[in-house]
Amino acid sequence: MYLESEIKNFSKKIGIDAIGITSAKPFNNVKRIFIDRVRRGFYKDLNYTIEKINFICNPKNMLTDAKSIISIALSYNVPIGEEKIEERENSYEYDIHSEERKTKKRGNTGIIAKFAWGIDYHKVLKNKLKILADFISSKLLNDSKKRFKYKILVDTGPIVDRAVANRAGIGWYGKNCNIITKRFGSWILLGEILTNLKLKPDEPNFENCGDCDLCIKACPTGAIISPYVIDVRKCISHITQKRGEIPLNLLEKIGRRIYGCDICQDVCPLNKEVEFVEKDYFLPIPPRGKNINLLPLVCMSEIEFNRWFKNSAISWVGKDVLRRNAIIALGNVGESNSMVFLSKATEDRDEIIRKYASWAINKIKNR
Ligand code: SF4
Numbered sequence: 432m433y434l435e436s437e438i439k440n441f442s443k444k445i446g447i448d449a450i451g452i453t454s455a456k457p458f459n460n461v462k463r464i465f466i467d468r469v470r471r472g473f474y475k476d477l478n479y480t481i482e483k484i485n486f487i488c489n490p491k492n493m494l495t496d497a498k499s500i501i502s503i504a505l506s507y508n509v510p511i512g513e514e515k516i517e518e519r520e521n522s523y524e525y526d527i528h529s530e531e532r533k534t535k536k537r538g539n540t541g542i543i544a545k546f547a548w549g550i551d552y553h554k555v556l557k558n559k560l561k562i563l564a565d566f567i568s569s570k571l572l573n574d575s576k577k578r579f580k581y582k583i584l585v586d587t588g589p590i591v592d593r594a595v596a597n598r599a600g601i602g603w604y605g606k607n608c609n610i611i612t613k614r615f616g617s618w619i620l621l622g623e624i625l626t627n628l629k630l631k632p633d634e635p636n637f638e639n640c641g642d643c644d645l646c647i648k649a650c651p652t653g654a655i656i657s658p659y660v661i662d663v664r665k666c667i668s669h670i671t672q673k674r675g676e677i678p679l680n681l682l683e684k685i686g687r688r689i690y691g692c693d694i695c696q697d698v699c700p701l702n703k704e705v706e707f708v709e710k711d712y713f714l715p716i717p718p719r720g721k722n723i724n725l726l727p728l729v730c731m732s733e734i735e736f737n738r739w740f741k742n743s744a745i746s747w748v749g750k751d752v753l754r755r756n757a758i759i760a761l762g763n764v765g766e767s768n769s770m771v772f773l774s775k776a777t778e779d780r781d782e783i784i785r786k787y788a789s790w791a792i793n794k795i796k797n798r
């Protein structure tokens with residue numbers, strides 16, 4: 432059997448949902464498009480400079496003698512029946528959350544994007560990629576084994592992750608800029624192995640969305656400014672993960688979202704009736720999941736933040752970003768009993784927290 436087939440067969444055994452291979456040639460098309468977007472200011476918040484785009488669009492900058500890229504996708508489309516969530520919540524040590532959960536489903540509750548409900552996907556992907564790289568090494572003859580070099584990449588730049596997956600045939604670009612696969616829709620996370628092995632590449636995926644424009648219409652902030660173009664500065668997924676201030680005109684549009692945004696994926700017809708995956712590590716770990724209680728987040732301590740969000744992708748944004756987001760969400764949906772928490776936050780040492788707590792109090796009073 433050819434090495435490429437062995438790699439693909441093995442990947443299924445370790446729970447990789449889609450895999451494809453492409454060359455390590457530079458991604459020049461992507462580079463041109465993204466340099467244009469940097470010039471238009473869309474990536475200002477991300478600190479993407481033209482130098483950085485040039486760097487990440489050429490795989491050889493990350494591994495000098497790179498010849499191939501193995502792209503993988505893991506679906507996080509776990510079944511989330513209420514009974515499943517209940518079962519996990521019951522086995523979790525809870526304190527102030529539990530009372531609230533029994534009585535309410537909405538009210539003072541926020542939304543976390545689905546990809547962040549379980550264990551930090553960086554860890555999961557890196558682990559799968561390492562097992563795959565070890566398998567490849569085990570299949571090489573002694574001489575080739577010594578020469579085998581590889582680099583595991585996860586989130587080195589979402590731009591390139593998607594371009595790699597597209598060129599490796601894993602899926603096509605949706606108009607919301609997500610990569611869409613036939614079996615799992617866009618509920619996937621991407622990672623790569625860059626290697627000096629010469630492997631036979633797969634065909635790129637040229638499918639497209641046709642006439643559909645549901646995601647463009649559904650985006651609450653108008654961030655999808657035209658098909659395949661997102662102004663990152665307006666995207667809730669980005670806004671809820673960045674530090675600092677948020678433009679006033681976007682605060683209401685964020686709604687109850689405190690980390691990420693699934694709207695343009697939820698409305699996508701290609702995400703309906705896709706396969707579910709049975710993966711414990713992507714199931715919600717309370718308090719993450721549906722309808723997170725916002726009140727305890729407003730004044731949470733570092734210890735509480737670590738207890739509730741350790742091992743989650745959310746841990747990367749830090750406590751105060753999540754507190755700010757919870758406060759904004761309360762401004763948008765909070766009930767009068769949230770006032771006591773927000774008032775306390777108006778005396779916080781952090782200026783941003785004080786500012787949005789006052790904003791939220793005014794919003795609730797005016798409702
Ligand atoms: S993630 Fe949300 S805000 Fe961003 S483009 Fe999609 S719908 Fe719009």
Ligand code: SF4
Pocket residue numbers: 605606607640643644645646647695698699700701
């Ligand atoms: S909602 Fe429609 S246009 Fe948007 S990604 Fe899905 S199929 Fe494409």
